[in-house]
Amino acid sequence: LKLFGAEHERILGSLYGAEAAEVYGALLRSLSTVLEERVSPLSLALDQGREEIAKPRRVLFEQGACKLTHATEFGGMGLPFGVYALAMELAGTADASTAMSLGIHNTVADAVETFGSPEQKKRLLPALLSGKKLAAFALTEPTSGSDARSMRTTASREGRHFVIEGAKMFITNAGEADVYLVFAATGTGHGAFLVEGTNPGLKVGKALKEKLGMRASRTAEVRLVNCRVSEDSLLGREGAGFEQAKQLLDSSRIVMGMICVGIARAAYAKALAYSKERELFGKKLSDLQLTREKVANAAMETSASRLLCMHAARLKEAGKPYTSEAAQGKVLATESAVRTCDAAVQLLGGYGYTSDDAHRHLRDARLLTIGEGTSEVLRMLIASQELER
Amino acid sequence: MNIVVLVKSAVDEAELRADPSGHPVLKGAAMKMSNFDMNGVEEAVKQKEMNGGTVIVLTLGGADSKKAIKEAMAMGGTKAVHILTEPQDAPDSLATAYCLAQAIKRIGEVDLVISSEGASDTYQGEVGAMVAEFLDMPFIAYAKKVEAGRGGVRCEQGLGGALRVLEAKLPAMVSVVSEANVPRYPTLLQVMVAGKKAIEEIPLASFKGPDYPETGTEVLDVSVQSASRKRVLFDGTPEEAAKKLVGALKQEGVL
Numbered sequence: 001l002k003l004f005g006a007e008h009e010r011i012l013g014s015l016y017g018a019e020a021a022e023v024y025g026a027l028l029r030s031l032s033t034v035l036e037e038r039v040s041p042l043s044l045a046l047d048q049g050r051e052e053i054a055k056p057r058r059v060l061f062e063q064g065a066c067k068l069t070h071a072t073e074f075g076g077m078g079l080p081f082g083v084y085a086l087a088m089e090l091a092g093t094a095d096a097s098t099a100m101s102l103g104i105h106n107t108v109a110d111a112v113e114t115f116g117s118p119e120q121k122k123r124l125l126p127a128l129l130s131g132k133k134l135a136a137f138a139l140t141e142p143t144s145g146s147d148a149r150s151m152r153t154t155a156s157r158e159g160r161h162f163v164i165e166g167a168k169m170f171i172t173n174a175g176e177a178d179v180y181l182v183f184a185a186t187g188t189g190h191g192a193f194l195v196e197g198t199n200p201g202l203k204v205g206k207a208l209k210e211k212l213g214m215r216a217s218r219t220a221e222v223r224l225v226n227c228r229v230s231e232d233s234l235l236g237r238e239g240a241g242f243e244q245a246k247q248l249l250d251s252s253r254i255v256m257g258m259i260c261v262g263i264a265r266a267a268y269a270k271a272l273a274y275s276k277e278r279e280l281f282g283k284k285l286s287d288l289q290l291t292r293e294k295v296a297n298a299a300m301e302t303s304a305s306r307l308l309c310m311h312a313a314r315l316k317e318a319g320k321p322y323t324s325e326a327a328q329g330k331v332l333a334t335e336s337a338v339r340t341c342d343a344a345v346q347l348l349g350g351y352g353y354t355s356d357d358a359h360r361h362l363r364d365a366r367l368l369t370i371g372e373g374t375s376e377v378l379r380m381l382i383a384s385q386e387l388e389r
Numbered sequence: 390m391n392i393v394v395l396v397k398s399a400v401d402e403a404e405l406r407a408d409p410s411g412h413p414v415l416k417g418a419a420m421k422m423s424n425f426d427m428n429g430v431e432e433a434v435k436q437k438e439m440n441g442g443t444v445i446v447l448t449l450g451g452a453d454s455k456k457a458i459k460e461a462m463a464m465g466g467t468k469a470v471h472i473l474t475e476p477q478d479a480p481d482s483l484a485t486a487y488c489l490a491q492a493i494k495r496i497g498e499v500d501l502v503i504s505s506e507g508a509s510d511t512y513q514g515e516v517g518a519m520v521a522e523f524l525d526m527p528f529i530a531y532a533k534k535v536e537a538g539r540g541g542v543r544c545e546q547g548l549g550g551a552l553r554v555l556e557a558k559l560p561a562m563v564s565v566v567s568e569a570n571v572p573r574y575p576t577l578l579q580v581m582v583a584g585k586k587a588i589e590e591i592p593l594a595s596f597k598g599p600d601y602p603e604t605g606t607e608v609l610d611v612s613v614q615s616a617s618r619k620r621v622l623f624d625g626t627p628e629e630a631a632k633k634l635v636g637a638l639k640q641e642g643v644l
Contacts, residue, residue, distance in 0.1 A: 002403065002404065022584070023581065023584045023585075026456070026459055026460075026463075026580055026581075026583075026584050027577050027580050027581055027584075030460070030463065030574075030575060030577065030580045031577060033574070034574045037574075038574075062574075062576070063574065063576050063577055064576045064577040064578050065577065067577065067578065068577065077577065077578055077581060079581075
């Protein structure tokens with residue numbers, strides 16, 4: 001499967017104009033070549049636990065996939081967010097877990113760039129953008145996920161330090177990360193703290209091994225036990241943590257939606273190729289009307305998901321509100337990816353059910369209707385925004 | 390060391406489709422740098438990194454060659470020269486080589502010209518040798534190892550089980566095979582920077598003088614050779630089916 005296709009050229013052209021689309025197209029085409037040759041071939045082995053999970057992530061760091069949108073003074077490329085979103089779609093097609101691991105890492109880089117002090121930016125951003133340091137985003141807790149406001153982790157001020165106590169759950173990159181962005185209640189609201197992975201008070205639990213999908217990203221519990229951090233570790237203003245988390249998640253939802261567009265494409269391409277070869281009743285599977293309905297639905301939903309996520313990305317680029325659009329894009333993209341991957345398994349029949357290479361896409365997609373805001377919570381958010389208008 | 394590397398924008402075979410009559414659909418086909426030329430560019434950039442100097446990417450082709458030129462620039466080209474053809478030009482290998490050689494003469498002081506073994510779409514493998522002839526340069530073909538410097542170039546050619554070592558004084562021309570190196574993947578930043586570099590354009594028409602070689606060959610037809618599957622199914626127990634499969638493979642002469 002050629003990851004960068006005519007559909008990407010067309011959307012770049014329609015959103016950014018011909019001249020910019022040529023530059024962005026060259027970048028994404030180059031990234032696709034690397035993904036096709038160095039990441040896609042590892043993907044099945046990664047799902048089956050036969051390959052080192054950091055390997056494809058290193059490839060993407062080497063290429064500069066985390067530099068796309070960040071400021072040039074820190075080693076970034078200063079490109080529009082939509083270019084990064086499309087890059088994450090391509091990465092999602094090549095290997096969804098790697099894309100998600102990278103996407104979450106990049107959310108922390110965004111956090112440092114958006115809310116960090118000049119010293120925090122100087123100290124962390126070049127290392128995060130080049131991949132010398134890996135980051136994790138620690139918001140969810142064992143008893144609070146989408147209901148983040150009820151988090152139990154606390155950060156108490158002791159002189160020029162904070163002491164963090166609590167537990168975080170389902171943390172992507174936990175155990176591998178060098179930096180954890182930990183959200184905690186401070187008494188005056190919430191704060192976001194940059195905690196080094198080497199901090200003796202930060203303890204990472206065993207990797208969750210029974211995950212349905214996304215098996216090439218490490219997910220674990222993180223416990224914070226008398227975790228002392230200097231007050232310089234606080235990102236931005238004390239009390240602003242919850243608002244920061246909301247802002248970061250708005251942006252991250254576009255990325256997770258685009259990863260799902262990529263996952264859907266991967267599954268769809270396999271089913272489409274099979275349907276053109278498989279013969280039954282003297283016809284090709286692709287000649288049957290009920291197959292064509294599935295193909296048409298997959299094509300429509302994938303395009304619609306990409307467009308809605310890219311619309312949210314363009315609003316973000318323009319500095320306009322995009323909370324609802326990002327949530328809509330994520331819900332549509334993740335739920336339609338589950339439908340498309342399920343249809344792909346159906347078209348592949350027995351082979352779809354019995355082959356990791358077919359059903360892993362369905363297993364991968366399934367996470368993202370839960371992570372970064374469940375579909376239910378995002379519908380509540382979308383509806384409340386509609387009702388407030 | 391001033392190095393010129395020849396790059397062709399070739400049809401992306403992976404994207405190529407055939408029409409119902411079995412002819413490849415070339416109009417609007419996706420183009421990219423010829424796969425083999427990636428080894429040529431890698432070798433040129435490697436030699437530049439070892440010896441200092443410049444790598445000039447030289448291409449002859451239509452307006453759709455820009456993509457290939459930028460790919461080569463992203464890998465480390467210093468500047469690019471594009472001999473721009475119009476649809477009616479249709480130069481054959483000899484005319485292509487003539488124009489490339491004339492462009493190299495215009496570039497001026499060139500120590501080393503590098504090409505690949507052939508183009509990944511047409512694979513005629515003629516142009517490199519012809520360019521060397523037009524430039525009156527020594528030519529070493531199919532090099533699997535290149536060492537350039539101190540006024541000369543030393544290459545290794547693989548000859549089946551044997552190895553031949555050749556040497557030539559610079560300026561010289563070398564064509565490399567794909568074993569010569571592993572082409573680098575440019576970073577996204579390098580791709581972006583390459584996209585902004587200027588490309589010098591020279592219309593092919595500017596080379597059409599009394600010495601321009603008349604078309605010597607004409608392509609009569611290009612058609613897709615399709616391989617059909619026999620789709621033979623063997624029934625019975627796995628042991629029986631395996632025996633039947635082995636028998637059929639023997640009958641086909643595979644075993």
